[in-house]
Amino acid sequence: MTFAAILSASRASGDSPAGLRATLHFAGQTLVEYQARQAARAGADRIFILVNVITPAISQAVDRLGADGIAVALVRDMVALVRDMPRDADSLLVADGAIISQSHFDALAGAEGDALLVTDDSRASAPFERIDAGQRWAGLARVSPDLLFGTLDMIGDWDLALTLVRGAVQQGVRRTTVPQDDLLEGRVALVEGQPQADLVAQSVLSMTxxxxxxxxxxxxxxxxxxxxxxxxxxxxxxxxxxxxxxxxxxxxxxxxxxxxxxxxxxxxxxxxxxxxxxxxxxxxxxxxxxxxxxxxxxxxxxxxxxxxxxxxxxxxxxxxxxxxxxxxxxxxxxxxxxxxxxxxxxxxxxxxxxxxxxxxxxxxxxxxxxxxxxxxxxxxxxxxxxxxx
CATH class of the missing domain: 1.20.120.1760 (CDP-alcohol phosphotransferase transmembrane (TM) domain)
Structure with a gap:
């Protein structure tokens, strides 16, 4: 079963308000490009990148992905997303600035139905978004068309990723908990600046x-x-x-x-x-x-x-x-x-x-x-x- 992927490229990096987390350098490319390649490797046949502003770095990343045969579309508003998103396939949602090992991408890609990748609340998981008293969202989710379009119909100007995650939590979807070792060793991380991205890259590249x-x-x-x-x-x-x-x-x-x-x-x-x-x-x-x-x-x-x-x-x-x-x-x-x-x-x-x-x-x-x-x-x-x- 095919599915789409939704990536975010709108949050500012901690290095500079003018820079984006998505354009941080990671593994010889921009971070959003790396996420897109992970999604494509997991089986996504269409990739949508949500942007507020189309920067030269993002445009170049899209060109490189297209040259490698990965279909990518830039989306600047919810109207375009409603128009272009497939209504017969699930979507893989990736958080802005999230670095997640390929094994977790493959696991959610092979699952059926809505699912959340979560982590237990701890000091190591503090950068991630809290979803309840004991767990946080680990930056990856699989959502069905019903949940996606139901959220798009009422979202307005809210943050799409977080709104989808909250909707999934309210519906009690299946959760996959990330081992604490993945957080401590950098296989699952949320980066805000280039120093963090470089540090996580050392762990990811040595493992790969x-x-x-x-x-x-x-x-x-x-x-x-x-x-x-x-x-x-x-x-x-x-x-x-x-x-x-x-x-x-x-x-x-x-x-x-x-x-x-x-x-x-x-x-x-x-x-x-x-x-x-x-x-x-x-x-x-x-x-x-x-x-x-x-x-x-x-x-x-x-x-x-x-x-x-x-x-x-x-x-x-x-x-x-x-x-x-x-x-x-x-x-x-x-x-x-x-x-x-x-x-x-x-x-x-x-x-x-x-x-x-x-x-x-x-x-x-x-x-x-x-x-x-x-x-x-x-x-x-x-x-x-x-x-x-």
Whole structure:
């Protein structure tokens, strides 16, 4: 069942009366953009942002969301909201300035009927809105069309989110209580200024860095852990994923120069570094709740790696190996490796590392190319034979 999401972007931040909580920087983007990506990941197909004034930061956030295929509409009055809101689907309501872990978004998205995310009254939950003597609203709610439009008909100039929450409380809707650990560790928070947002981001990003997609070969066992280590630090420094990806492409292209000059060790080291930066860029996208690219831009750096491998040897075996690695790369990137484990997937980074080790040991590349070809054939066979029907 589809549902919509309603976000608020009207309250001033504690840093400046001219600034908004929704435009605070969080995970490489504005906070409202992060909330929108969370809602979209939970399954929302339409997202409405309630605004008093459309600022350049909000407009740019909407443009970025639209470029990623997330449908977002800005709403400035209740008349427009009544006109545009779906009448046959529930809505996920997110408080202005709320930072809530994805697990809570997913839980309410998978629930049926009206529901409130609440927290027990304590010192840690003091920033949240009190709803009764013992609990406070934790910033997330699921409301039915009846409750939503019933509230819109009588709301006037009142605050929509709080009025909806009070209506849900009066109707005795189901409540989901947030564990106190989520409050203490920053998985559920209400921020008013940039220092608070930065503090919560450290907790959220460190928690997110423990998870992520699974890749094969060296990209999984070596580059992945390094990317998970560097990702949160770069994100807090506001380093864009695109800049890291462009750097990886440039280093990959530069690496071909020493290979052409018959300095393959230097070239292979640069190519491995370029592949690491590409993995870091993917990690930055994941931390920002963006989907890492799977189109041609994702294959530019690996293409330079395979080209360098073929040029360094100059043999037909190296060319065939590069072509087989290209196929394995596509299968790995597009998640078409079936039931193959990470160590079964032979990747460009793995091949480069093996050849580099052979050269550093003074053994040359010819025999290692044969071993790499056997590994590539075995990897392709594992993917085919273990493919789930």
């Amino acid at each position: 860095s423990r998870s992520g997609r699974t890749r094969g070969g060296v990209e999984h066992y070596l580059f992945g852990p390094v990317a998970r280590l560097l990702g949160p630090a770069l994100m807090r420094s506001q380093v864009p994923a695109l800049q890291v990806r462009i750097a990886s492409m440039m280093i990959g292209a530069i690496a071909l120069v020493p290979i052409e000059l018959d300095w393959p060790i230097i070239g292979f080291c640069l190519l491995l570094f370029a592949l690491l930066l590409s993995e870091v860029s993917d990690r930055l996208d994941e931390l920002a709740l963006r989907t890492p690219p799977s189109g041609w831009i994702a294959f530019i750096t690996p293409f330079f790696a395979l080209l360098g491998l073929a040029i360094a040897s100059g043999s037909i075996t190296a060319t065939y190996l590069a072509l087989m690695l290209a196929i394995l790369l596509l299968a790995d990137r597009w998640r078409r490796t079936g039931g193959a484990r990470a160590w079964m997937i032979f990747t460009p980074g793995t091949a480069l590392l093996l050849l580099l080790l052979a050269m550093l040991l003074g053994e040359g590349m010819s025999w290692m190319l044969d071993i790499a070809m056997i590994c590539a054939i075995g990897s392709m066979g594992a993917i085919i034979l273990l493919k789930r029907g």
